[in-house]
Amino acid sequence: MNVLVTGGAGFIGSHFVERLLARDTSARIVCLDDFNDYYDPALKRANVAGFAASDRVRVVEGSICDERLVVELFGQGDFEHIVHLGGYAGVRTSLERPLVYEHANVHGTLILLEAARRFPVKRFVFASSSTIYGSGSPVPFVEDSPLGVPLSPYGVSKQAAELAARHYHQVHGVPTVSVRPFSVYGPRMRPDLAIHVFATAITAGRPIPLFGDGSYLRDFTHVSDVCDGILATLTAEGAVGQAINLGHHEPIAMLDLIRLLESELGAAAKIDFRPAFAGDMPITCADLSKARRLLGYHPRVGITAGVRDFVRWFQGSRRM
Numbered sequence: 001m002n003v004l005v006t007g008g009a010g011f012i013g014s015h016f017v018e019r020l021l022a023r024d025t026s027a028r029i030v031c032l033d034d035f036n037d038y039y040d041p042a043l044k045r046a047n048v049a050g051f052a053a054s055d056r057v058r059v060v061e062g063s064i065c066d067e068r069l070v071v072e073l074f075g076q077g078d079f080e081h082i083v084h085l086g087g088y089a090g091v092r093t094s095l096e097r098p099l100v101y102e103h104a105n106v107h108g109t110l111i112l113l114e115a116a117r118r119f120p121v122k123r124f125v126f127a128s129s130s131t132i133y134g135s136g137s138p139v140p141f142v143e144d145s146p147l148g149v150p151l152s153p154y155g156v157s158k159q160a161a162e163l164a165a166r167h168y169h170q171v172h173g174v175p176t177v178s179v180r181p182f183s184v185y186g187p188r189m190r191p192d193l194a195i196h197v198f199a200t201a202i203t204a205g206r207p208i209p210l211f212g213d214g215s216y217l218r219d220f221t222h223v224s225d226v227c228d229g230i231l232a233t234l235t236a237e238g239a240v241g242q243a244i245n246l247g248h249h250e251p252i253a254m255l256d257l258i259r260l261l262e263s264e265l266g267a268a269a270k271i272d273f274r275p276a277f278a279g280d281m282p283i284t285c286a287d288l289s290k291a292r293r294l295l296g297y298h299p300r301v302g303i304t305a306g307v308r309d310f311v312r313w314f315q316g317s318r319r320m
């Protein structure tokens with residue numbers, strides 16, 4: 001089974017590649033990533049270190065926006081599945097750099113969808129995001145209810161790309177599935193994500209910048225559960241043409257999350273309360289009925305065990 005994983009050097013992508021290699025011994029993977037400097041590319045090189053030398057993986061350094069390269073890879077690759085995780089993530093930065101987000105997340109996705117139209121695949125999984133629910137969406141977020149207005153250019157880019165994926169399914173028969181991960185965390189998580197930022201500040205004795213009063217609720221989802229959900233979309237009957245939440249359905253308030261980190265790290269947090277941020281949603285919470293029904297998805301890692309797992313990795317990585 002030949003699989004193209006875009007963004008395979010990133011946080012979720014590198015976990016996904018490892019999981020696919022372990023679960024399917026027939027898997028041959030092309031990992032396409034441009035190793036950009038949204039965060040330190042050395043971290044991305046470390047992410048691929050575990051599999052870059054495998055004879056079942058080819059790491060290609062290049063952009064999904066490079067049409068010639070993408071067509072060449074599809075032409076050579078005989079891909080059965082596309083797992084498209086590459087792109088710019090991060091709500092806040094997108095408000096400063098909307099065009100960068102549009103280019104990678106919308107234009108880049110269209111280039112991949114066009115290639116999948118020319119070189120048919122069995123499944124094209126697109127990593128959308130919980131951010132597409134935007135303001136005004138009833139909680140918990142249900143996939144097939146009308147979407148609100150995204151609060152960030154990142155959310156706009158994901159809504160647009162998801163729509164493009166649906167279009168390619170309906171009009172061209174490309175077997176697309178959009179998964180909507182919710183606040184993913186775990187070992188190797190991006191340094192700009194809350195749990196990582198908080199742990200770094202607590203360890204250094206620096207104040208944690210906290211936007212709002214700490215009551216915002218987030219449906220944190222462990223990376224292993226998200227990867228299992230993505231794996232299930234590759235074979236699940238009935239997933240094609242759908243958007244499917246990959247969350248945990250147990251939102252936690254940011255202040256409670258900080259208390260959990262304090263207890264795992266054995267150090268007290270100083271909190272620097274800042275005004276609420278316009279792009280932040282007060283709550284995210286996934287309705288999981290559809291994921292259960294279509295994928296047999298049952299997230300296994302609760303927030304306490306998940307934060308412990310993250311802290312074990314975080315402390316280990318700082319000793320290296």
Ligand SMILES: NC(=O)c1ccc[n+]([C@@H]2O[C@H](COP(=O)([O-])OP(=O)(O)OC[C@H]3O[C@@H](n4cnc5c(N)ncnc54)[C@H](O)[C@@H]3O)[C@@H](O)[C@H]2O)c1
Nearest residue numbers: 007010011012033034035036063064086087089129183184
């Ligand atoms: N982490 C989360 O909480 C979360 C939640 C919802 C959705 N997502 C989505 O899941 C995907 C993976 O997120 P992540 O947290 O692992 O982020 P990440 O930044 O660690 O991974 C994304 C990878 O894509 C690569 N990339 C960016 N632009 C590219 C391009 N033009 N060509 C090739 N590669 C490119 C980056 O170098 C990076 O390695 C993203 O699409 C993100 O929007 C993430």
